Amino acid sequence: MPHLSTYVGLADHSEKTLADSFRAVADGHAHVSDVHFTCLTLAGWSDDHRHRLASVVERYGEDTDIDEPERLHAAGLAEVREGEVGLLRDLQDLHVLASLVQTTWTVVAQGAQGLRDTELLEVAHHCNAETSRQLSWLNTRMKVAAPQALIVSP
């Protein structure tokens, strides 16, 4: 199952990237209080996903050597942007990262189905559902920020 282990590795890796990026946005936009606190909470969810995956990773071995999915390893947000438009762009970047996380969980769940690995399946379903909630928040927050940022932001 070399490819499933690759995707398990990708799930772990992309959740880490997402968690780090949520924290970077939380710190970088600390004065935007709801963004700050919600991003910290959502980073915690991604940490928890990695935690849940840990025992599975042990069983499958985390395979990061395969070339092909490397292209999927999105870079996280090292630096945040400034101002209201910057916040909008950062949220959009988080959305891209979270989408990658979500599709990864979808793929992992399919593999787990095939192998009848109920433990992995449960982890994948749980994490997928919470990633949906992360995405929903990002969507909501972008919709709130957009008009002001695009039209009247100085």
Place this chain on the structure above:
Amino acid sequence: MTTERIDDVWGARTPHPRATAWPTRVDLHLEDGVSEADVDRWVQSACLLCSNGCGCDIAVKDGRMVGVRGRETDRVNHGRLGPKGLYGSTPWASSPDRLTRPLVREGGRLVETDWDTAMGRIVERSRQLLDEEGPLTHGFYTSGQLFLEEYYVQAVVGKAGIGTPHMDGNTRLCTATSAAAFKESFGADGQPGSYEDIEHCDALFLYGHNMAETQTVLWSRVLDRTHGDDPPRVVCVDPRRTTVAAEAERTGGVHLRPRVGTNQALMNALTRELMENGWVDEAYVATHTIGFDDLRSVVAPYTPEEAERVCGVPADDVRRAARIFGEAEAPLSTVLQGFYQSHQATAASVAVHNLHLLRGMIGRPGAGVLQMNGQPTAQNNRECGADGDLTGFRNWDNPEHVRQLADQWNVDPMTIPHWAPPTHVMQMFSYAEAGSIELLWISATNPAVSMPESARIRRILSKPEVFVIVQDLFLTETAELADVVLPAAGWGEKTGCFTNVDRTVHLSEQAVDPPGEARSDLDIFVAYADAMGFVDRDGAPLVKWRTPEQVFEAWKESTRGRPVDYTGLTYAKLRGPSGIQWPVNEEHPDGTARLYADGVFPSDTDVCETYGHDLVTGATVTEQEHRALAPGGRAFLKGAPYLPPHEEPDDAYPLRYTTGRSVYQFHTRTKTGRSRPLDDAAPDAWVELAAADAEARGIADGDRVRVESPRGAIEVRARIGRVMEGAVFAPFHYGHWDPAGTAEDADARQANELTMTVWDPVSKQPVFKTAACQVTRIGG
């Protein structure tokens, strides 16, 4: 002048048994030297000093308001008035420091001018911003103390005239969670219960609601039950040992004292107990709710022992409280700021609904929920949509709802900003700080004192780039920072309706003329709309009304077919013996005591006021997701795990800071501070500490102390009091305005210097109750 209600806040008891009518008792107060025989006229109204909405008549003598008398026939108070209503209702009106002429800023100073000049400046700036940058430059921050008609006109001007999403009220600080919790559970705002449930209940739960101080007449109503035959058992959830807590213990109930910031863990444990012990009406749950299984898995980890660990409440007390609720035949719950202004506000308030839904205890005499409001007319702001709501409990995300309003106002639906959730006030101030809101219009509220992290708020209001308009009765701390100040008429000086917590609509008639050139808020917004030339699709004036009654008739039309149906009300009908509970329509010509008696909720996708939110993140549920759930009139059981508060105490700030009120003052004391008896009873700020915390710091009762958080500090006198160990309580009424001129700490006593800029993810209500702080002694 007799001021007995200062010492005897709730007055003489009139006890009565369960399910019998609450006896009447008429309270009256007249100015010194005025007797009942001297009064020229009595003018019908209702008290405007808290959300209870006690019916009263205003005494007029020689063109002045000289006192008030409770209306014996009114369903809300049966004649009673409390200390604020009696002593605070009229003195402010003839106070010599009333604003009587408009002011404009000239060379850095506010100077008197005439209306044409003041309105001319507003219109010039407003026009210029609209032409150059558009409607998103305009923000309106209004009140919970104007009349229904004034909110409605403001909503029409803001939404259909200007087209800005930036409209909110200080209702955001007091009542936003009440509305949000209703919407999440039932699909739309609207109080299910009725005050008469107090007569019928056999258990009474007060969640973060210090009713004895916040709604004193309602507490008299409770005391008349707890002192009569067959009394209800009272359960109080409050970290402070309040009067309510003492009554809970006296009646064989329970006082639960959760650590500040842990309400949600406690609520989850109570919910779990109901499920574990089979105190669930399964047929009701199956027919009238959705979400049971999810709720069960959310609350599963919260055993009473877990609640004890997180909240510090003994596990057996949790069990006892759950049993009282679980075995009650008619439990009544009330909720207020201890939940609304705390961490996880909406989730915890929704959890109260869950308990009632699980037991099918809603819509019957005694079995109900009262999500309280802080302010007298907060409900109307929610109904009319001068805050973040859409007029008539409509749904921003529903194009059909937006079209209904556009048709009624005869404007293009695109004018009405509905592309995203409306902007809450904390966000509005952030936009002003960032420079994208450049005109801020503040009516009848004092954010420089009442908003969290108040130093920041004052900085924003002082920015030269932000054009600030303030209309108020007095030159408040906020008005001092304005570019234009407009003198407003107050209660008794204008006519309009308002609606209390239990949906009772009262008409408050004009009793006297406003002083000098002061005008009603209604007249001010009409004048602005006229001067701006706002027109409808046919080029006719957008605001077509001139009198409050004309506005009321237009408002009624906008409620037709909505849960908040006013179509059966008229001014004439409201001049009857008592206020009337909406909905009032052909089907219910005399009003409606309770909502949801049939277990049918306004949750249908095409009906609901919101599709709902994720209670943890605040993410909105989409229309498709909502439709997929097929709620079809069922209520939502929504749960959320407990999350630790935003700011945890540490070595530098080891205590938890919470704010609240005094029984004798209201808001920033604009009215109550101008009543001698009330101000004498609570002239100055203080902080309350637990004995152990005081002792550890060498603080004695009455010492001067410095209370500091990462954001600011106050220096006031200490009281060793009723708070639990680790907590510090400060009243939020006090800014630097000092009517008696004797406060030693007037410049260093503003409670919100310490609070955080953080809000609930769903209701967006700021969290006033969970900052970390330190207290040190600075003098005797």
